[in-house]
Amino acid sequence: ERDGGETEAVGRGAHQAPETDGQTRLVSTDGLAGLQPGRIVTAKVVATEGVDLVAEPLEPLGCCEDEEAGG
Numbered sequence: 001e002r003d004g005g006e007t008e009a010v011g012r013g014a015h016q017a018p019e020t021d022g023q024t025r026l027v028s029t030d031g032l033a034g035l036q037p038g039r040i041v042t043a044k045v046v047a048t049e050g051v052d053l054v055a056e057p058l059e060p061l062g063c064c065e066d067e068e069a070g071g
Contacts, residue, residue, distance in 0.1 A: 006027050006028070006029055007027070007029075007030075007031050007032045008025050008027045008028075008032070009025070009026045009032050009035055010023050010024070010025055010026075011023065011026060011041075012024050013053065021051065022050065023052050023053075024045075024052070024053040024054075024055055025049075025052065025053070025054050026041060026043055026055050026056070026057060027046075027054060027055070028057055041057050041059075042059050043055035043056060043057050043058055044056055044058055
């Protein structure tokens with residue numbers, strides 16, 4: 001958790017190579033409790049920091065687990 005109650009996680013977009021491109025910081029004031037490693041999150045880029053992106057989730061985390069599991 002950062003100043004102002006903002007929670008963040010670090011990952012990358014499908015277009016970002018792990019060794020050569022920047023990363024994407026997912027930030028939320030609602031928390032990221034439902035986030036798991038490897039989870040695909042629909043997000044909106046709200047800022048840049050050099051080559052890195054800052055994004056906010058567009059859907060509540062954990063909302064689509066049944067769909068991902070095929071049910």
